[in-house]
Amino acid sequence: MYRAVEATRDILPPESERWAFVEEAARRVFGRWGFHEVRTPIFEHTELFTRSVGDTTDIVSKEMYTFTDRGERSLTLRPEGTAPVVRAWIQAGTGAEDEVTRWYYCGPMFRYERKQKGRYRQFSQIGAEVIGGAGPDVDAEVLEMVMVYLGELGVADVQLHLNSIGCADCRAGYREKLLAALGDMDGWCADCHRRRQDNTLRILDCKADREKVQSLPAIADHLDDACRAHFEGVQAALTEAGVLFVLEPHLVRGLDYYVRTTFEITAGGLGAQNALLGGGRYDGLVAGLGGPPRPGFGFALGVDRLIMILPPQAGTPDASDLFIVTLGPEAHPLGRRLASALRRAGLRVEFPPPGRSVKSRMRQADRGGSRWALVLGDNEVARGAAKLRRLADGHEVDCPLQPVTELLEVVRGERG
Protein backbone atom coordinates (compact mmCIF):
# COMPACT_ATOMS: atom_id res chain seq x y z
CA MET A 1 0.00 0.00 0.00
CA TYR A 2 1.34 3.40 -0.95
CA ARG A 3 0.85 6.24 1.49
CA ALA A 4 1.31 9.98 1.16
CA VAL A 5 4.88 11.02 2.04
CA GLU A 6 5.46 11.82 5.71
CA ALA A 7 4.18 15.25 6.78
CA THR A 8 2.20 15.64 3.55
CA ARG A 9 -1.48 14.85 3.21
CA ASP A 10 -4.45 14.63 0.91
CA ILE A 11 -7.10 17.30 1.14
CA LEU A 12 -10.31 15.36 0.67
CA PRO A 13 -13.95 16.50 0.40
CA PRO A 14 -15.60 18.07 2.27
CA GLU A 15 -12.42 19.78 3.58
CA SER A 16 -11.33 20.58 0.02
CA GLU A 17 -14.50 22.68 -0.33
CA ARG A 18 -13.28 24.81 2.56
CA TRP A 19 -9.97 25.32 0.76
CA ALA A 20 -11.76 26.56 -2.35
CA PHE A 21 -13.88 28.78 -0.13
CA VAL A 22 -10.93 30.58 1.52
CA GLU A 23 -9.15 30.96 -1.81
CA GLU A 24 -12.23 32.45 -3.42
CA ALA A 25 -12.70 34.80 -0.47
CA ALA A 26 -9.08 35.93 -0.88
CA ARG A 27 -9.63 36.67 -4.58
CA ARG A 28 -12.76 38.62 -3.73
CA VAL A 29 -11.36 40.65 -0.83
CA PHE A 30 -7.87 41.23 -2.26
CA GLY A 31 -9.48 42.27 -5.55
CA ARG A 32 -11.26 45.07 -3.71
CA TRP A 33 -7.84 46.35 -2.64
CA GLY A 34 -6.58 46.29 -6.23
CA PHE A 35 -4.57 43.05 -6.13
CA HIS A 36 -4.24 40.69 -9.10
CA GLU A 37 -3.22 37.05 -9.08
CA VAL A 38 0.23 35.86 -10.13
CA ARG A 39 1.18 32.20 -10.62
CA THR A 40 4.84 31.30 -10.58
CA PRO A 41 6.46 27.86 -11.08
CA ILE A 42 6.67 25.46 -8.15
CA PHE A 43 10.45 25.18 -8.57
CA GLU A 44 13.11 27.80 -9.09
CA HIS A 45 16.89 28.01 -9.32
CA THR A 46 18.22 27.28 -5.83
CA GLU A 47 20.22 30.47 -5.79
CA LEU A 48 17.05 32.57 -5.83
CA PHE A 49 16.31 31.41 -2.29
CA THR A 50 19.85 31.31 -0.92
CA ARG A 51 20.33 34.93 -2.01
CA SER A 52 17.01 36.28 -0.77
CA VAL A 53 15.82 34.24 2.20
CA GLY A 54 19.42 34.02 3.45
CA ASP A 55 22.07 31.30 3.77
CA THR A 56 21.95 31.11 7.54
CA THR A 57 18.17 30.92 7.96
CA ASP A 58 16.57 27.63 8.97
CA ILE A 59 14.68 27.56 5.70
CA VAL A 60 17.78 27.64 3.52
CA SER A 61 20.20 25.77 5.77
CA LYS A 62 17.93 22.88 6.79
CA GLU A 63 14.57 22.84 5.10
CA MET A 64 14.80 23.14 1.34
CA TYR A 65 13.89 20.39 -1.10
CA THR A 66 16.82 20.84 -3.47
CA PHE A 67 17.65 18.54 -6.36
CA THR A 68 19.74 18.44 -9.50
CA ASP A 69 17.76 18.03 -12.70
CA ARG A 70 18.89 16.17 -15.82
CA GLY A 71 20.48 19.34 -17.12
CA GLU A 72 22.68 19.49 -13.99
CA ARG A 73 20.88 22.56 -12.62
CA SER A 74 20.35 22.93 -8.91
CA LEU A 75 16.63 23.50 -8.44
CA THR A 76 14.53 23.94 -5.31
CA LEU A 77 10.85 23.42 -4.62
CA ARG A 78 9.78 26.87 -3.49
CA PRO A 79 9.84 27.18 0.31
CA GLU A 80 8.11 30.57 0.21
CA GLY A 81 6.40 32.84 -2.29
CA THR A 82 7.97 36.27 -2.04
CA ALA A 83 11.29 35.61 -3.80
CA PRO A 84 9.57 33.92 -6.79
CA VAL A 85 7.07 36.77 -7.11
CA VAL A 86 9.84 39.38 -7.00
CA ARG A 87 11.82 37.34 -9.56
CA ALA A 88 8.75 37.21 -11.81
CA TRP A 89 8.21 40.95 -11.44
CA ILE A 90 11.80 41.72 -12.43
CA GLN A 91 11.70 39.21 -15.30
CA ALA A 92 8.44 40.61 -16.68
CA GLY A 93 10.12 43.98 -17.11
CA THR A 94 9.75 46.59 -14.48
CA GLY A 95 7.50 49.61 -14.62
CA ALA A 96 8.09 53.27 -13.91
CA GLU A 97 9.58 54.20 -10.58
CA ASP A 98 6.33 55.54 -9.17
CA GLU A 99 4.28 52.56 -10.31
CA VAL A 100 2.96 50.23 -7.65
CA THR A 101 2.35 46.55 -8.39
CA ARG A 102 -0.09 44.61 -6.24
CA TRP A 103 0.03 40.88 -6.75
CA TYR A 104 -1.26 37.96 -4.73
CA TYR A 105 -0.68 34.22 -5.02
CA CYS A 106 -2.03 30.96 -3.61
CA GLY A 107 -0.29 27.64 -3.74
CA PRO A 108 1.86 24.96 -2.19
CA MET A 109 5.23 25.60 -0.51
CA PHE A 110 7.74 22.97 0.56
CA ARG A 111 9.91 22.83 3.67
CA TYR A 112 11.58 19.85 5.25
CA GLU A 113 10.36 20.64 8.77
CA ARG A 114 10.26 18.62 11.91
CA LYS A 115 6.99 16.71 12.05
CA GLN A 116 4.52 18.34 14.44
CA LYS A 117 0.89 19.39 14.61
CA GLY A 118 0.13 22.22 12.20
CA ARG A 119 3.45 21.84 10.37
CA TYR A 120 3.63 20.07 7.06
CA ARG A 121 6.35 19.52 4.49
CA GLN A 122 3.97 20.56 1.74
CA PHE A 123 1.72 23.33 2.96
CA SER A 124 -0.17 26.05 1.22
CA GLN A 125 0.11 29.79 1.47
CA ILE A 126 -1.95 32.72 0.31
CA GLY A 127 0.23 35.78 0.08
CA ALA A 128 0.19 39.30 -1.27
CA GLU A 129 3.06 41.54 -2.32
CA VAL A 130 3.22 45.26 -3.02
CA ILE A 131 6.24 46.24 -5.09
CA GLY A 132 6.82 50.00 -5.15
CA GLY A 133 5.29 52.26 -2.52
CA ALA A 134 7.65 53.00 0.36
CA GLY A 135 5.31 54.88 2.67
CA PRO A 136 3.77 53.56 5.89
CA ASP A 137 0.30 53.76 4.31
CA VAL A 138 1.16 50.75 2.16
CA ASP A 139 1.93 48.64 5.24
CA ALA A 140 -1.24 49.76 7.01
CA GLU A 141 -3.47 49.23 3.99
CA VAL A 142 -2.29 45.67 3.44
CA LEU A 143 -2.68 44.88 7.14
CA GLU A 144 -6.18 46.31 7.07
CA MET A 145 -6.98 44.12 4.06
CA VAL A 146 -5.78 40.98 5.86
CA MET A 147 -7.80 41.81 8.94
CA VAL A 148 -10.93 42.38 6.83
CA TYR A 149 -10.30 39.08 5.05
CA LEU A 150 -10.02 37.15 8.32
CA GLY A 151 -13.06 39.00 9.67
CA GLU A 152 -15.17 38.06 6.65
CA LEU A 153 -14.14 34.43 7.08
CA GLY A 154 -15.30 34.58 10.70
CA VAL A 155 -11.90 33.73 12.23
CA ALA A 156 -11.97 34.36 15.98
CA ASP A 157 -9.47 35.92 18.40
CA VAL A 158 -7.32 37.48 15.70
CA GLN A 159 -4.41 39.52 16.99
CA LEU A 160 -1.96 41.60 14.99
CA HIS A 161 1.53 41.68 16.53
CA LEU A 162 3.60 44.51 15.16
CA ASN A 163 7.25 45.45 15.33
CA SER A 164 9.93 47.29 13.42
CA ILE A 165 13.38 45.79 13.03
CA GLY A 166 14.74 48.95 11.41
CA CYS A 167 17.22 48.98 8.55
CA ALA A 168 20.75 47.57 8.33
CA ASP A 169 22.13 50.74 9.95
CA CYS A 170 19.84 50.59 12.99
CA ARG A 171 20.51 46.90 13.30
CA ALA A 172 24.30 47.25 13.42
CA GLY A 173 23.99 49.43 16.53
CA TYR A 174 21.33 47.20 18.01
CA ARG A 175 23.44 44.10 17.47
CA GLU A 176 26.18 45.57 19.66
CA LYS A 177 23.65 46.21 22.45
CA LEU A 178 22.25 42.75 22.03
CA LEU A 179 25.67 41.09 22.22
CA ALA A 180 26.47 43.07 25.34
CA ALA A 181 23.19 42.00 26.96
CA LEU A 182 23.74 38.38 25.99
CA GLY A 183 27.15 38.26 27.69
CA ASP A 184 28.58 34.74 27.50
CA MET A 185 25.08 33.33 26.83
CA ASP A 186 25.12 31.01 29.78
CA GLY A 187 22.07 28.75 29.67
CA TRP A 188 20.98 29.60 26.12
CA CYS A 189 20.22 26.77 23.71
CA ALA A 190 22.75 25.42 21.21
CA ASP A 191 20.94 26.99 18.26
CA CYS A 192 21.21 30.42 19.83
CA HIS A 193 24.93 29.98 20.46
CA ARG A 194 25.29 29.34 16.74
CA ARG A 195 23.06 32.30 15.85
CA ARG A 196 25.20 34.63 17.95
CA GLN A 197 27.83 34.46 15.23
CA ASP A 198 25.92 34.19 12.00
CA ASN A 199 22.46 35.72 12.57
CA THR A 200 22.36 37.42 15.95
CA LEU A 201 18.89 38.92 15.59
CA ARG A 202 17.35 35.50 15.19
CA ILE A 203 18.10 34.84 18.85
CA LEU A 204 14.98 36.90 19.50
CA ASP A 205 13.01 34.14 17.79
CA CYS A 206 14.26 31.47 20.20
CA LYS A 207 11.33 29.35 21.32
CA ALA A 208 13.26 27.53 24.06
CA ASP A 209 14.28 30.62 26.03
CA ARG A 210 11.24 32.85 25.72
CA GLU A 211 11.60 34.51 29.10
CA LYS A 212 15.22 35.37 28.56
CA VAL A 213 14.29 36.89 25.20
CA GLN A 214 11.79 39.22 26.88
CA SER A 215 14.57 40.67 29.03
CA LEU A 216 16.77 41.57 26.04
CA PRO A 217 16.84 45.15 24.72
CA ALA A 218 14.02 46.00 22.30
CA ILE A 219 15.01 46.70 18.74
CA ALA A 220 12.33 49.36 18.34
CA ASP A 221 14.23 51.48 20.90
CA HIS A 222 17.23 51.59 18.55
CA LEU A 223 15.65 52.82 15.34
CA ASP A 224 17.15 55.73 13.41
CA ASP A 225 14.95 58.75 12.71
CA ALA A 226 13.66 57.59 9.33
CA CYS A 227 12.83 54.08 10.55
CA ARG A 228 11.15 55.43 13.66
CA ALA A 229 9.06 57.85 11.59
CA HIS A 230 7.99 54.98 9.34
CA PHE A 231 7.03 52.80 12.30
CA GLU A 232 5.03 55.60 13.89
CA GLY A 233 3.37 56.28 10.53
CA VAL A 234 2.25 52.66 10.27
CA GLN A 235 0.79 52.74 13.77
CA ALA A 236 -1.02 56.03 13.11
CA ALA A 237 -2.49 54.76 9.83
CA LEU A 238 -3.64 51.52 11.47
CA THR A 239 -5.27 53.42 14.29
CA GLU A 240 -7.03 55.66 11.82
CA ALA A 241 -8.30 52.62 9.93
CA GLY A 242 -9.59 51.13 13.19
CA VAL A 243 -7.20 48.17 13.05
CA LEU A 244 -6.15 47.01 16.50
CA PHE A 245 -2.58 45.83 17.08
CA VAL A 246 -0.18 45.03 19.88
CA LEU A 247 3.45 46.07 19.79
CA GLU A 248 5.78 43.09 20.04
CA PRO A 249 9.28 44.48 20.62
CA HIS A 250 11.02 41.15 20.10
CA LEU A 251 9.24 40.00 16.98
CA VAL A 252 11.66 39.04 14.21
CA ARG A 253 10.95 36.77 11.27
CA GLY A 254 12.69 33.72 9.90
CA LEU A 255 13.66 35.31 6.59
CA ASP A 256 16.60 37.68 6.16
CA TYR A 257 15.12 40.10 3.65
CA TYR A 258 12.86 41.99 6.05
CA VAL A 259 13.52 45.59 7.10
CA ARG A 260 11.43 48.00 9.17
CA THR A 261 7.90 46.64 9.64
CA THR A 262 7.57 43.00 10.66
CA PHE A 263 4.36 41.45 11.87
CA GLU A 264 2.57 38.27 12.70
CA ILE A 265 -1.12 37.57 13.07
CA THR A 266 -2.20 34.94 15.55
CA ALA A 267 -5.63 33.41 15.96
CA GLY A 268 -7.45 31.44 18.62
CA GLY A 269 -7.68 27.68 18.39
CA LEU A 270 -4.27 27.01 16.86
CA GLY A 271 -2.44 25.85 19.99
CA ALA A 272 1.33 26.21 20.12
CA GLN A 273 1.66 26.94 16.41
CA ASN A 274 -0.63 29.94 16.66
CA ALA A 275 0.92 32.11 13.95
CA LEU A 276 -1.55 32.25 11.12
CA LEU A 277 0.42 34.60 8.94
CA GLY A 278 3.47 36.75 8.92
CA GLY A 279 5.20 39.31 6.78
CA GLY A 280 6.81 42.65 6.58
CA ARG A 281 8.70 45.15 4.50
CA TYR A 282 11.53 44.07 2.19
CA ASP A 283 12.92 47.27 0.71
CA GLY A 284 16.26 45.73 -0.35
CA LEU A 285 15.00 42.53 -1.91
CA VAL A 286 14.12 43.70 -5.41
CA ALA A 287 17.55 45.27 -5.92
CA GLY A 288 19.19 42.32 -4.19
CA LEU A 289 17.74 40.02 -6.84
CA GLY A 290 19.03 42.18 -9.68
CA GLY A 291 16.05 44.51 -10.13
CA PRO A 292 15.85 48.27 -9.69
CA PRO A 293 15.88 49.71 -6.17
CA ARG A 294 12.19 49.36 -5.30
CA PRO A 295 10.62 48.90 -1.92
CA GLY A 296 8.35 45.98 -1.16
CA PHE A 297 5.86 44.82 1.43
CA GLY A 298 3.98 41.57 1.80
CA PHE A 299 2.71 38.69 3.87
CA ALA A 300 2.08 34.97 3.64
CA LEU A 301 -0.77 33.18 5.34
CA GLY A 302 -0.79 29.46 6.13
CA VAL A 303 -3.91 27.99 4.55
CA ASP A 304 -3.60 24.66 6.39
CA ARG A 305 -3.85 26.54 9.67
CA LEU A 306 -6.60 28.85 8.49
CA ILE A 307 -8.74 25.84 7.60
CA MET A 308 -8.25 24.39 11.10
CA ILE A 309 -9.88 27.41 12.73
CA LEU A 310 -12.61 28.36 10.26
CA PRO A 311 -16.06 28.35 11.83
CA PRO A 312 -17.55 24.87 11.24
CA GLN A 313 -20.24 26.01 8.81
CA ALA A 314 -17.89 28.16 6.69
CA GLY A 315 -17.26 26.82 3.23
CA THR A 316 -19.42 23.74 3.57
CA PRO A 317 -20.76 22.93 0.12
CA ASP A 318 -24.38 23.60 -0.73
CA ALA A 319 -26.46 20.45 -0.50
CA SER A 320 -28.08 19.29 -3.71
CA ASP A 321 -31.31 20.89 -4.90
CA LEU A 322 -32.87 17.64 -6.00
CA PHE A 323 -32.37 13.93 -5.43
CA ILE A 324 -33.87 11.71 -8.11
CA VAL A 325 -34.71 8.08 -7.33
CA THR A 326 -35.87 5.75 -10.11
CA LEU A 327 -37.61 2.40 -10.00
CA GLY A 328 -37.91 0.19 -13.04
CA PRO A 329 -36.39 0.09 -16.56
CA GLU A 330 -38.46 2.89 -18.05
CA ALA A 331 -38.12 5.31 -15.19
CA HIS A 332 -34.34 5.35 -15.29
CA PRO A 333 -33.91 6.89 -18.78
CA LEU A 334 -36.53 9.51 -17.89
CA GLY A 335 -34.65 10.30 -14.70
CA ARG A 336 -31.42 10.60 -16.66
CA ARG A 337 -32.98 13.07 -19.11
CA LEU A 338 -34.42 15.10 -16.26
CA ALA A 339 -31.16 15.14 -14.32
CA SER A 340 -29.24 16.22 -17.40
CA ALA A 341 -31.69 19.03 -18.26
CA LEU A 342 -31.81 20.36 -14.70
CA ARG A 343 -28.03 20.19 -14.19
CA ARG A 344 -27.47 22.10 -17.42
CA ALA A 345 -29.98 24.65 -16.23
CA GLY A 346 -27.86 25.20 -13.10
CA LEU A 347 -29.36 22.97 -10.41
CA ARG A 348 -27.36 20.59 -8.23
CA VAL A 349 -28.91 17.22 -8.92
CA GLU A 350 -28.06 13.82 -7.45
CA PHE A 351 -28.98 10.88 -9.60
CA PRO A 352 -27.68 7.59 -8.23
CA PRO A 353 -27.65 4.38 -10.31
CA PRO A 354 -30.66 2.07 -9.95
CA GLY A 355 -30.55 -0.95 -7.67
CA ARG A 356 -31.09 0.09 -4.09
CA SER A 357 -34.54 0.37 -2.52
CA VAL A 358 -36.45 3.65 -2.51
CA LYS A 359 -36.29 3.64 1.29
CA SER A 360 -32.51 3.38 1.33
CA ARG A 361 -32.19 6.13 -1.31
CA MET A 362 -34.51 8.45 0.61
CA ARG A 363 -32.39 7.94 3.73
CA GLN A 364 -29.34 8.86 1.63
CA ALA A 365 -31.10 12.00 0.32
CA ASP A 366 -31.99 13.00 3.89
CA ARG A 367 -28.47 12.45 5.17
CA GLY A 368 -26.98 14.50 2.33
CA GLY A 369 -29.34 17.40 3.08
CA SER A 370 -30.98 17.50 -0.37
CA ARG A 371 -33.76 20.05 -0.58
CA TRP A 372 -36.18 18.07 -2.76
CA ALA A 373 -36.62 14.45 -3.76
CA LEU A 374 -38.36 12.97 -6.77
CA VAL A 375 -39.32 9.30 -6.99
CA LEU A 376 -39.97 8.03 -10.52
CA GLY A 377 -41.63 4.63 -11.07
CA ASP A 378 -43.80 3.10 -13.81
CA ASN A 379 -46.78 5.03 -12.52
CA GLU A 380 -45.03 8.39 -12.89
CA VAL A 381 -43.75 7.48 -16.35
CA ALA A 382 -47.28 6.56 -17.41
CA ARG A 383 -48.84 9.75 -16.15
CA GLY A 384 -45.92 12.05 -17.16
CA ALA A 385 -45.99 13.66 -13.74
CA ALA A 386 -44.51 13.03 -10.31
CA LYS A 387 -44.66 14.30 -6.75
CA LEU A 388 -41.76 16.49 -5.74
CA ARG A 389 -41.19 16.10 -2.01
CA ARG A 390 -39.57 18.79 0.13
CA LEU A 391 -37.43 16.82 2.55
CA ALA A 392 -37.37 19.35 5.38
CA ASP A 393 -41.12 19.14 6.03
CA GLY A 394 -42.57 16.50 3.69
CA HIS A 395 -44.53 19.09 1.67
CA GLU A 396 -45.43 17.64 -1.76
CA VAL A 397 -46.07 19.26 -5.14
CA ASP A 398 -47.35 17.32 -8.10
CA CYS A 399 -45.39 18.38 -11.22
CA PRO A 400 -45.68 17.46 -14.87
CA LEU A 401 -42.29 16.24 -16.07
CA GLN A 402 -42.18 16.24 -19.81
CA PRO A 403 -42.89 19.92 -20.57
CA VAL A 404 -39.98 20.96 -18.38
CA THR A 405 -37.45 18.88 -20.24
CA GLU A 406 -38.93 19.89 -23.57
CA LEU A 407 -38.87 23.55 -22.67
CA LEU A 408 -35.24 23.34 -21.57
CA GLU A 409 -34.21 21.47 -24.69
CA VAL A 410 -35.88 24.08 -26.90
CA VAL A 411 -34.42 27.01 -25.00
CA ARG A 412 -30.95 25.46 -25.17
CA GLY A 413 -31.37 25.12 -28.92
CA GLU A 414 -31.21 21.33 -28.86
CA ARG A 415 -34.64 20.95 -30.39
CA GLY A 416 -36.33 23.00 -33.11
Ligand code: AMP
Ligand atom coordinates in the same frame (compact mmCIF):
# COMPACT_ATOMS: atom_id res chain seq x y z
P1 AMP B 1 6.56 32.13 6.87
O1 AMP B 1 6.61 31.95 5.38
O2 AMP B 1 7.56 31.25 7.59
O3 AMP B 1 6.59 33.55 7.27
O4 AMP B 1 5.16 31.55 7.35
C1 AMP B 1 3.95 32.21 7.13
C2 AMP B 1 2.81 31.31 7.56
O5 AMP B 1 2.81 30.13 6.79
C3 AMP B 1 2.91 30.82 9.00
O6 AMP B 1 2.37 31.74 9.88
C4 AMP B 1 2.11 29.53 8.95
O7 AMP B 1 0.72 29.80 9.05
C5 AMP B 1 2.39 29.02 7.56
N1 AMP B 1 3.43 27.98 7.59
C6 AMP B 1 4.77 28.13 7.53
N2 AMP B 1 5.39 26.95 7.55
C7 AMP B 1 4.43 26.00 7.61
C8 AMP B 1 4.41 24.57 7.65
N3 AMP B 1 5.53 23.85 7.60
N4 AMP B 1 3.22 23.92 7.72
C9 AMP B 1 2.07 24.63 7.75
N5 AMP B 1 2.01 25.97 7.70
C10 AMP B 1 3.17 26.65 7.64
